[in-house]
Amino acid sequence: xxxxxxxxxxxxxxxxxxxxxxxxxxxxxxxxxxxxxxxxxxxxxxxxxxxxxxxxxxxxxxxxxxxxxxxxxxxxxxxxxxxxxxxxxxxxxxxxxxxxxxxxxxxxxxxxxxxxxxxxxxxxxxxxxxxxxxxxxxxxxxxxxxxxxxxxxxxxxxxxxxxxxxxxxxxxxxxxxxxxxxxxxxxxxxxxxxxxxxxxxxxxxxxxxxxxxxxxxxxxxxxxxxxxxxxxxx
Amino acid sequence: xxxxxxxxxxxxxxxxxxxxxxxxxxxxxxxxxxxxxxxxxxxxxxxxxxxxxxxxxxxxxxxxxxxxxxxxxxx
Numbered sequence: 001x002x003x004x005x006x007x008x009x010x011x012x013x014x015x016x017x018x019x020x021x022x023x024x025x026x027x028x029x030x031x032x033x034x035x036x037x038x039x040x041x042x043x044x045x046x047x048x049x050x051x052x053x054x055x056x057x058x059x060x061x062x063x064x065x066x067x068x069x070x071x072x073x074x075x076x077x078x079x080x081x082x083x084x085x086x087x088x089x090x091x092x093x094x095x096x097x098x099x100x101x102x103x104x105x106x107x108x109x110x111x112x113x114x115x116x117x118x119x120x121x122x123x124x125x126x127x128x129x130x131x132x133x134x135x136x137x138x139x140x141x142x143x144x145x146x147x148x149x150x151x152x153x154x155x156x157x158x159x160x161x162x163x164x165x166x167x168x169x170x171x172x173x174x175x176x177x178x179x180x181x182x183x184x185x186x187x188x189x190x191x192x193x194x195x196x197x198x199x200x201x202x203x204x205x206x207x208x209x210x211x212x213x214x215x216x217x218x219x220x221x222x223x224x225x226x227x228x229x230x231x232x233x234x
Numbered sequence: 235x236x237x238x239x240x241x242x243x244x245x246x247x248x249x250x251x252x253x254x255x256x257x258x259x260x261x262x263x264x265x266x267x268x269x270x271x272x273x274x275x276x277x278x279x280x281x282x283x284x285x286x287x288x289x290x291x292x293x294x295x296x297x298x299x300x301x302x303x304x305x306x307x308x309x
Contacts, residue, residue, distance in 0.1 A: 094259070098265060098267060168268055169277075170267060170277050
């Protein structure tokens, strides 16, 4: 191993340590956001906070600020040294990062499904028991999770070395195939919602989060499976 | 699944140039897996990537890829 290779390996090891710390920071931020949301919802319920535009905005803004602050702090504390952001370093580590991304693509739909189920049950309570702050927040929180999923799948707003993997030709090809198959998943979901809506409109609203989650999970699962097949065939 | 219409000579050209998959990937700016799947015919690269591979190895694109004799019948 040359001196340049050894230097690269040291930088990669340092990057891995920083990224592990960053993942921990983001995980703790997620817990903090969840605790804040539950705390605010319980508090709002206890003091019978009226459901107005300002109260919804306030109850949404506080967890959002906690989340943004936590993520920003995690990135600030663990920011990578400039020499670690070169294409050379990123590509050396590409196999491992692509494997992690593929695993995330395979397992994230399950997380999305849990949030969707939670959102669907909250939507049921909103439809049958009226607009209560906690139920509205739980129901809408699905959208935040969906936004994260879209960022993960499309690489939107992804910078630094991760951008290389989203721009990689093979990975782009996998995603294109994933979107093409995903179209049918979303179409099937929307048609099912339409049929449910004809039978009973409330069912359509209740089923919508789960069907959206199933529909949009198809591209991610497709990418993960194509990646696995490429590893097998190669 | 490999595409039988294309015959790929990339591996031979890369080995002749004395490069590993990772080294060629670094030269072209793609991941090692992309090189690996191109070599095995699992992934057909774009024209831009094919030209980039040829330039990195100092050969023509035709030296890296050719059409199978019966390609039009399978197309």
